Amino acid sequence: MNYLADIADWSVVALAFLLFVVQSLAYESGGWLGRRHAARNESPPEGVGVVVGGLLGLLAFILALTLSYANNRFAERRAGTLNEANAISTAWLRAEAIGHPRGEEIARLLEEYIKVRMEFVEAGRDKDEIDRLNQTTNALQSKIGGHLAVIVREQPNTVSTSLMASLNDAFDAATTERFAYSFRLPPQIFWLLIGMSLLAAAALGYQIGVRRQQLRVLVAALFIMWTIVTIDILDLASSRVGAFRTNADVYRWTLQSFKGGIQIPPLK
Numbered sequence: 001m002n003y004l005a006d007i008a009d010w011s012v013v014a015l016a017f018l019l020f021v022v023q024s025l026a027y028e029s030g031g032w033l034g035r036r037h038a039a040r041n042e043s044p045p046e047g048v049g050v051v052v053g054g055l056l057g058l059l060a061f062i063l064a065l066t067l068s069y070a071n072n073r074f075a076e077r078r079a080g081t082l083n084e085a086n087a088i089s090t091a092w093l094r095a096e097a098i099g100h101p102r103g104e105e106i107a108r109l110l111e112e113y114i115k116v117r118m119e120f121v122e123a124g125r126d127k128d129e130i131d132r133l134n135q136t137t138n139a140l141q142s143k144i145g146g147h148l149a150v151i152v153r154e155q156p157n158t159v160s161t162s163l164m165a166s167l168n169d170a171f172d173a174a175t176t177e178r179f180a181y182s183f184r185l186p187p188q189i190f191w192l193l194i195g196m197s198l199l200a201a202a203a204l205g206y207q208i209g210v211r212r213q214q215l216r217v218l219v220a221a222l223f224i225m226w227t228i229v230t231i232d233i234l235d236l237a238s239s240r241v242g243a244f245r246t247n248a249d250v251y252r253w254t255l256q257s258f259k260g261g262i263q264i265p266p267l268k
Helices: 002-010 012-040 048-097 101-122 127-154 158-182 187-210 216-237 249-258
Strands: none
Touching: 012 187, 012 216, 048 101, 048 158, 048 187, 048 216, 048 249, 101 127, 101 158, 101 249, 127 158, 187 216
16 A cells, blocks of 8 residues: 555556556456357356446445545544644733743744644655654643743642643644544555455456447546546545645644734723
C-alpha cells in the first residue's frame, strides 16, 4: 500500500491510470476464459449472470462503505483543525487578559505555536519533517506549561484556572489532530476494495466473453467510473496525499486576530 501511496504522492493521474490498466487486464483475462469456454460449448453456462450481478452488487456495497469511512476521516481532520484553532484563540485571549508578565509570554508563545500547528497540517509525507514539527510542538507545550505553573502558584484563583483549562484544551486538540492525521485506511479494507474490483472485472469479462459479445467502450466507461470512485476513496482517507487536503486557513485567520494584542477602549 505504501508503494501506491508513493505513486499517488508523485501523481494521482498515474495511480488512476495504473488502476484502470489492472482492471482492464482482469477484464480481458476473464473475457479470454469466457470465449474459450464458449468455443467448447454451444450454450453458455447457467447462473453466470446471477453470480456476476451478485459480485457487482457486493462491489457497490464495499465502495459505498469505504467511501463513507474515508469521508468520515476527512471530516474528522477538518473538524480537528477548527477545534484546535478555536482552542488556541481562547487560550491566547485569556493569557493576554490575565494581567501577568508570564501571561504575555504565553500569548507570544501561542503565536509561535499556531504557526507550527499550521505547518503540521500543511506538511507532506516527509517523516523527518513531521517528526520535527511534533518535537517543536512538544517543546512549545513544555515552555507554555512552565509559565502556566508559575502563574497558578502565584495566583491560585479562578482566572488562572480558566487559563489552565483553555491551554489544556488546546494541547488536547493538538493530540487529537495528530491522531487523526496518523490514522489511515486499514490495509485489509484497501486490498479488499482492490481485490473485489479485479474479481468483478474478471467476472464481467467472463460473462461477456462466454456470450461472444464486444462491449469494450461501455466496459471502459464503467472502469473509468470505478477508478474515479476508488481514487476519491484513497484521497479522502489519506491525510497527506492527493487533492482532498485539509485547509489550514483557519489557523491563518486566528493568527491574524492576534495582531495588535487586546485593545482596551477608554471609558466614556
